[in-house]
Amino acid sequence: MDSANPFLPLSSLRFRFPSPLVLLGFCLAIALMLPLLYVAFSAMTADPAVWRRLWATRVPELFLNTFSLSLGVAVINLTLGVSLAWILTRYTFVGSKIWDWLLILPLSIPSYVLAYTYTYLLKRGGTLEQVWQTIAGPEAVFFSPFSFAGAVLVLALNTFPFVYLLARSALKNFNISFEEVARTTGADRVTTFFRVSLPLIRPSLIAGLFLAILYVASDFGAVSLLRFQTFTYAVYQQMTGRFDNTAATCLSLILVACAFVFLFGERWFRQRSRFYQTTSRYRKPVPQPCRPLTALLFTGYLLLVFGAAFGLPVLLLIQWTVKAASAGEISHVFIGYVWNSISLSGITATAAVICGIPLAYLACRRQTWASTFCVQGAYTGYILPGPVAALAVLVLVSQTVPQLYGTILVLLMAYLVHFLPAALQGMESTLQQLTPNLEEAARSLGARSLRTFFHVTLPLVRGGFLSAWILVFVQCMKELPASLLLRPVGFDTLAVRIWLEASEELYQLAAPPALLIVVITIPVVLLLMRKDRT
Amino acid sequence: MTPPDDKPIVLALQNVSCSYEAGTRALEEISFSARKGDIICLLGPSGCGKTTTLRAIAGFEPVASGEISLNGAIVSATDRHVPPERRRVGMVFQDYALFPHLTVRDNVGFGLAYATADDRRSRIDEMLSLTGLSELARRYPHALSGGQQQRAALARALAPQPVLLLLDEPFSNLDPDTTERMRVELLHLLKTTQTTAVFVTHDHEEAFAMADYVAVLNNGKLEQYSAPETMYHLPVSPFVAEFVGQADFIPGTIRDSVVVTQLGEFPVPKAYRGDSEVVVMIRPDDVHIRENRDGDGTVASRQFRGSEIIYGIRLDSGDFVHSSEASTRFFPLDSKVELKVIATHTVVFDRKAWTTQRVF
Numbered sequence: 001m002d003s004a005n006p007f008l009p010l011s012s013l014r015f016r017f018p019s020p021l022v023l024l025g026f027c028l029a030i031a032l033m034l035p036l037l038y039v040a041f042s043a044m045t046a047d048p049a050v051w052r053r054l055w056a057t058r059v060p061e062l063f064l065n066t067f068s069l070s071l072g073v074a075v076i077n078l079t080l081g082v083s084l085a086w087i088l089t090r091y092t093f094v095g096s097k098i099w100d101w102l103l104i105l106p107l108s109i110p111s112y113v114l115a116y117t118y119t120y121l122l123k124r125g126g127t128l129e130q131v132w133q134t135i136a137g138p139e140a141v142f143f144s145p146f147s148f149a150g151a152v153l154v155l156a157l158n159t160f161p162f163v164y165l166l167a168r169s170a171l172k173n174f175n176i177s178f179e180e181v182a183r184t185t186g187a188d189r190v191t192t193f194f195r196v197s198l199p200l201i202r203p204s205l206i207a208g209l210f211l212a213i214l215y216v217a218s219d220f221g222a223v224s225l226l227r228f229q230t231f232t233y234a235v236y237q238q239m240t241g242r243f244d245n246t247a248a249t250c251l252s253l254i255l256v257a258c259a260f261v262f263l264f265g266e267r268w269f270r271q272r273s274r275f276y277q278t279t280s281r282y283r284k285p286v287p288q289p290c291r292p293l294t295a296l297l298f299t300g301y302l303l304l305v306f307g308a309a310f311g312l313p314v315l316l317l318i319q320w321t322v323k324a325a326s327a328g329e330i331s332h333v334f335i336g337y338v339w340n341s342i343s344l345s346g347i348t349a350t351a352a353v354i355c356g357i358p359l360a361y362l363a364c365r366r367q368t369w370a371s372t373f374c375v376q377g378a379y380t381g382y383i384l385p386g387p388v389a390a391l392a393v394l395v396l397v398s399q400t401v402p403q404l405y406g407t408i409l410v411l412l413m414a415y416l417v418h419f420l421p422a423a424l425q426g427m428e429s430t431l432q433q434l435t436p437n438l439e440e441a442a443r444s445l446g447a448r449s450l451r452t453f454f455h456v457t458l459p460l461v462r463g464g465f466l467s468a469w470i471l472v473f474v475q476c477m478k479e480l481p482a483s484l485l486l487r488p489v490g491f492d493t494l495a496v497r498i499w500l501e502a503s504e505e506l507y508q509l510a511a512p513p514a515l516l517i518v519v520i521t522i523p524v525v526l527l528l529m530r531k532d533r534t
Numbered sequence: 535m536t537p538p539d540d541k542p543i544v545l546a547l548q549n550v551s552c553s554y555e556a557g558t559r560a561l562e563e564i565s566f567s568a569r570k571g572d573i574i575c576l577l578g579p580s581g582c583g584k585t586t587t588l589r590a591i592a593g594f595e596p597v598a599s600g601e602i603s604l605n606g607a608i609v610s611a612t613d614r615h616v617p618p619e620r621r622r623v624g625m626v627f628q629d630y631a632l633f634p635h636l637t638v639r640d641n642v643g644f645g646l647a648y649a650t651a652d653d654r655r656s657r658i659d660e661m662l663s664l665t666g667l668s669e670l671a672r673r674y675p676h677a678l679s680g681g682q683q684q685r686a687a688l689a690r691a692l693a694p695q696p697v698l699l700l701l702d703e704p705f706s707n708l709d710p711d712t713t714e715r716m717r718v719e720l721l722h723l724l725k726t727t728q729t730t731a732v733f734v735t736h737d738h739e740e741a742f743a744m745a746d747y748v749a750v751l752n753n754g755k756l757e758q759y760s761a762p763e764t765m766y767h768l769p770v771s772p773f774v775a776e777f778v779g780q781a782d783f784i785p786g787t788i789r790d791s792v793v794v795t796q797l798g799e800f801p802v803p804k805a806y807r808g809d810s811e812v813v814v815m816i817r818p819d820d821v822h823i824r825e826n827r828d829g830d831g832t833v834a835s836r837q838f839r840g841s842e843i844i845y846g847i848r849l850d851s852g853d854f855v856h857s858s859e860a861s862t863r864f865f866p867l868d869s870k871v872e873l874k875v876i877a878t879h880t881v882v883f884d885r886k887a888w889t890t891q892r893v894f
Contacts, residue, residue, distance in 0.1 A: 177631035181687075183618035184592055184625040185645025185694055195644075199635045282629050 022370055025362045028355055029377035032417055035392030036256070036380055042395060043253035046246045054250055058234060062251070065148075066230045069223075070213045072152035073159060077212050078205065080156070080305060081163030082198075087302070089171040092287040093295035099302050100168075104529050106309035107161045108521035110478045110495070112221025113514045115154045116502035117313035119145045119225060151228040155216050157309040162215070163208035165529070170204035171197075175282040210266045217259065218385030220481040221495075225502055231255040232481070235387045239485060245395055252388040259383040314518060320511030330512050337513060341493040344408070345476035348415040349469045352423040355416065356468065360427040365436060375424075382421035386481035389418040394486060406488055414482040419475050423468040430464025431457075467527065474524045477517055541569040542605075544730040545591065545698055549600035550610075552583075552590050559754050560586045563600065566749055566759045568698075573724060574732045575745035579777070583754040584734045588700050591732065592625050593618035605697050624691030626701040630683045632675035638662070638686050639671040645694035661689040664723065681712045688720070692727060699724070701733035705740060717743055738778040742766070750774050766817075767879055772888050775815050775881065780844070782855040783813040785885060793882055796830070796851055797873055800880040808884035815881040818844055818858035822874045825865060829872030831855075833865050847871060 088100055121128050122145035129142040143149040178200060182192040220232040227233075231251055238248035290298070303311075324330055359378050362371035381389065393414040397404050404410055438460070439452050447455065458465075480495045487496060494513035501510035546567040552560045561583045568574045576584040589595045591602060593609065593616060602610035604623070609616040624645075632641050642661050646654045662668045665685040675683060684704060691699055704720070705713040721744055724731050735741055741748050742762040750757045750765065750773075758770045769775035772783065786795035788810040793800045795814055806812075823831065823845060834854070835846035838861065845857045845865060855873070865871060 175629070175631060177627040177629060178633060180592070180594055180618065181625060181627055181631045181690075182633075182644065183594075184621070184623055184696075184700075185690065186619045186622070186647065187644075188617070188619050191647070196633060200633070202635075282631075 021358055021361060022374075024358045025371065025374040028359060029374040032420060033377045033380055035389070035396050035413075035417055036384060038396045038399070039249050039252050039388070039392040040256075042246070043249040046250055050246050051250055054247060058251070059254065062229060062231050062234055065228065066217055066255075068148065069151055069155065069228070069230060070216050072148070073156045073216050074209050074213060076152065076156035077160045077163040077209060080160040081167045081208060082205070084160075084164050084302070084305065085167035085171050087298050089168060089174075090285060090287055091290045091294075091298065093290055093298060095299065096287070099306075101526070101529075102306055102310075103164055103302070104161055104525055105306075105522065106158060108518055108525045109158065109310060109313060110221060110480070110498075110514075110517060110521075111155065111158045111219050112225055112480055112495070112499055112502065113317070113518065114158050114309075114313055115145075115222035115225040116498065116507070116510060116514070117316050118150065118154050119502070119505070120316065120507050121145075121312070122150060146227050148228065151223060151226045154222050154226065155219060157305075158222065159212040159215050160305075160309070162211040163205060166204040166208035167201060170201035171285070174200065174285055176285045177283055179285075206266065206269060210262075214259070214262070214383070217255070217262075218383075218388075220386050221499065225499070232385045232387050235385075235391060236481060236485070239387075239391060239394075245391065248391050249395060252391055255385060255388060256383065259385075263383060314515075316507075317511045317515040317518065320508045321515050324508045324512055327508075329509060334512060337492055337494050337497050338516065340491055341477050341495070344411070344415075344493060345473045348412060348419065348476045349423075349472040351412065351416055352420045352472045353427070353465055353469045355420060356423045356427045357465075359420075359424055360431050363424075363428045364431040365439075375428075378424055379421045381417045381419075384418060386418060386479065387485065390414050390482035390485040393417060393482075408488055408491065411482065411486040411488075414486055415476055415479065418479070418482060419472045422475060423472045426468035426471060427461070427465055430461045430468075433464075434460055470524055471528070474521050477520055541571060543567050544570050544572075544605060545574075545732065546603045547587075547591070547600070548602075550587075550590060550597050550602060551599045552586050552595050553598045559598075560595075561590070562754045564751075564756045565600075566747075566756065568730055568732065568747070570730055571725075571728050572730055572746045573721075573744055575741040575748045576732065576734045576751060577736070577738060577741045577748050577777070578751035579736060582751040584736075584751050585702060586754075587751070588702055588732060588734050591698070592623050592700055593621050622694070622697045624694065624696035624699045626684070626687045626691050626699070626704055628703045628706055630675075630687035630707070632678075632683055632686055632690070634675050637672050637674055638667055638678070641675065641686055642667075642689045642693050644690060657693055661693045664692075664727075665689040679712075680708045681716055684708065684716060685719070688723065692723075692729065697730070699729050699731040701731060703734055703736075705735070705737075713740075720744070742778075748778075750777060752777075768881060769815070772813075772815075772883050780818050780856055782816045782818075782853075783883070783888065784816060784849075784853050784855065786812050786814045786882070788812060788882075793880060796849060796853070797855075797875045800875075800877065800882075803880055803882060806882055808882075809886060811885040812882040813885050813888045815883070816855050816875060816877070818856040820875050820877040821847070821855055821857035822876065823847060823857045823859065823865065823871040824874070825869060826872035827870050829870045831871045831873050833867050833869050833871060836865075836867060845871075847873060849873075 084103060088096055088103075120126060122142060123129075124144075126142075132142050133139075145154075174197065178196050179192050182196045183189075187195065217230070218232060219230075220236060223230050223233045224236060231254065235248045235251050235255070238244045238251065321330075359375055363375040384392065393410055394405075397410050397413070434457065438456055477493075478495060479493075480499055483493045483496050484499065487493065492500075494517055498510045498514050498517075501507075548565050550564045551562050554560050564583075564587060566574070576587055578584045586595055590597055590610060591604075596615055597610045597612065599612055601608050601614075604621060608614060609621050632638075633644065636644065639658060639662070643654055643658045646657055649657065658671075659668070662671055665688060667682065667685055667689060670678065670682060670686075675686065678686060684707075705716060708716060717740065723729075733744065745762060747759060748762050748765050749759045752773050758765060758774045760768075765774065765778055769778065769781075772781075775781040775783075784795050784797060786793040786800070788794075788802055791802050793802055793812060793814055797816070800814060823829075823833075830850040831847040833845055834848045837844040837846075841861055842858050843861050843863065845859060847855050847857055849855065857873070859865075
């Protein structure tokens with residue numbers, strides 16, 4: 001910049017960030033995309049015989065399973081999410097405010113923890129079957145947890161809050177005039193709901209379903225414990241049982257390709273069905289008080305859903321933990337696992353936020369094709385399921401620097417590829433809210449770009465960056481497949497312990513780490529939701 | 535309170551009260567009725583209960599006491615509440631509430647769910663051509679201008695041939711030019727379709743331009759229900775007098791069945807039964823001024839309005855009146871003038887009541 005020229009237009013400041021930033025962003029994006037690109041490359045150059053074998057044996061079954069699982073979860077999510085959101089936005093009764101908060105809590109239970117409590121609850125002669133037999137007779141049997149129904153139940157209970165939350169905010173901000181005008185033209189309540197309310201909140205429902213399905217398709221923890229064959233589980237089995245990384249890369253490519261199609265499908269659909277509020281002034285729904293009997297019915301329903309998705313599993317965990325503690329099973333070994341998890345998560349979160357800064361800057365302050373490329377590249381990790389991210393990093397490292405294999409660095413790389421998008425999303429939106437005028441003001445007062453960043457930008461976005469750090473930290477604490485596949489020998493994290501003990505049906509041993517993860521996650525979930533509500 | 539007429543009564547409210555919560559009255563003892571083809575306007579400041587009245591008629595607010603009947607059948611009472619969808623009232627909302635997921639055509643056809651496909655089609659076409667929307671039938675609401683959205687909302691409300699049309703501040707979302715045009719269009723449409731309509735506004739000019747009868751509400755009470763002309767010239771309360779146009783009040787005393795004021799003597803209205811200390815309502819169009827060095831008024835303000843000029847005159851007594859003069863008649867500020875009041879009717883209020891009731 002020519003500081004001697006006092007007539008330099010101010011606006012040009014905005015486009016004169018140091019080019020090292022772009023360079024840095026570019027390197028980061030490449031580093032983040034490389035594993036995926038490598039997987040795609042090695043899958044496409046794989047021996048056609050491998051592809052033929054997979055198509056003939058595994059792929060149709062995996063497709064069918066993954067698809068039907070997603071569909072089953074979607075149907076239950078829609079029913080639960082819409083009905084719960086409707087009850088809590090349209091009626092008030094004793095405790096309705098508290099339910100609003102309680103229904104978020106299921107998000108704090110990792111899928112494998114929920115799955116493991118249900119393998120206990122649903123097992124032959126287990127608690128639920130006993131209850132069921134007192135109702136339906138001694139011969140009655142409950143479905144096994146190791147079945148399609150079991151997998152659908154667990155994953156639906158784990159993901160319905162996505163649909164509930166989005167349906168809730170859509171119904172809460174609904175322009176009630178739409179329903180009233182339908183009523184004046186002769187439509188009754190039910191018709192109005194199906195012809196007016198439901199179509200109008202459809203975009204929100206689709207967005208919620210999209211999140212839930214993406215979660216289900218990339219879930220590894222629950223399906224592996226319930227031994228339900230989906231793509232992610234198959235990738236894991238190919239890598240560990242058969243040591244066949246080539247087949248694993250092929251399956252991964254199929255899964256990622258499906259995710260891409262799904263992602264673009266959702267984008268396309270959302271753009272097509274963007275509904276416009278005709279004015280900014282409108283009448284919001286006012287929750288109506290309801291009769292005691294109705295309130296009782298609602299409370300019963302809420303209690304059932306909440307109990308199944310959170311209350312019962314957590315009670316079990318507490319009970320087991322107490323037993324384990326009194327049996328002296330919580331020892332210094334357990335503290336070691338806690339330390340492993342916390343240090344690993346802390347390092348990853350810090351690295352993710354630091355790497356996220358240049359990328360978030362590029363995304364918000366410079367709209368060029370290069371920055372778009374960098375940012376979109378960094379976001380590709382978003383659709384990589386955990387086992388695929390692990391496989392990608394593993395394959396890349398073993399082909400290029402095999403000395404690194406089996407060290408903690410590989411695991412960190414996988415975490416970063418997997419979780420940086422989550423950090424980036426939060427940081428980008430924080431930075432977006434900060435007007436560039438502030439930075440321009442600082443620079444017009446003679447501050448260089450680095451000084452501007454540290455003295456103006458950073459203090460203002462600290463809160464947002466901190467929540468990005470916490471988000472990544474918690475996600476890492478819960479992370480299972482990459483930890484399982486890439487951990488150095490003897491370096492177990494809490495999630496790994498839970499999974500190992502639960503696979504052996506050692507319920508009591510798995511409970512303390514599971515409870516700890518749930519307890520750590522709850523405040524974060526509540527924090528994120530509170531931000532969402534203001 | 536029903537104007538004498540031979541047309542059937544479509545809407546009747548009898549002593550209707552509404553309350554949002556127990557204890558607080560949003561409406562108190564409202565009664566009025568409308569005959570077929572009448573256009574009724576509910577006029578009042580914000581929070582006066584006019585929208586509540588409209589929503590009670592539509593069936594969105596229950597009544598705490600009294601009853602509402604449509605076409606002779608009771609639809610709202612303390613022990614009876616016909617749901618909105620069975621009242622056959624059409625409603626145009628302030629924000630129009632056009633369904634954003636449906637085209638104009640489907641919006642208009644929404645209320646025709648029970649008609650045969652042919653009837654439905656022809657009725658939609660009829661409504662679209664009546665409102666001049668035939669060309670825009672395939673558009674979505676967000677692609678319409680404000681005026682077009684209003685016409686679409688109107689077509690949708692009228693398509694099922696409602697017994698009564700309700701409009702909630704129908705012009706508040708339009709710019710002034712469009713408002714003027716839409717008023718004319720709406721009036722024409724309502725008169726050609728012989729629609730009975732109730733609409734809500736806070737603008738007295740709009741009420742006067744559109745309505746056959748105006749109901750002025752204040753604090754949940756019906757102050758006056760009458761034709762616009764009567765309301766302007768013979769307001770029943772100081773509130774109505776000031777709400778429906780510029781009004782000044784000068785003190786007077788009744789002596790020998792005339793009101794003696796500083797601006798001359800006026801006959802006492804026959805219906806007046808109050809104290810002899812009164813105030814007389816003076817409208818600017820009743821006051822005429824002439825330049826006169828010895829006059830008892832001083833020109834204190836001037837407001838040019840195009841077709842007229844409103845002069846504010848301070849009287850030597852300290853009272854203040856306004857005068858509407860042709861815009862060519864120019865009086866400089868601070869000049870002395872003499873006033874002459876020519877009123878066809880005299881409107882007087884009890885002075886004590888007037889002092890305590892003043893709202894402005």
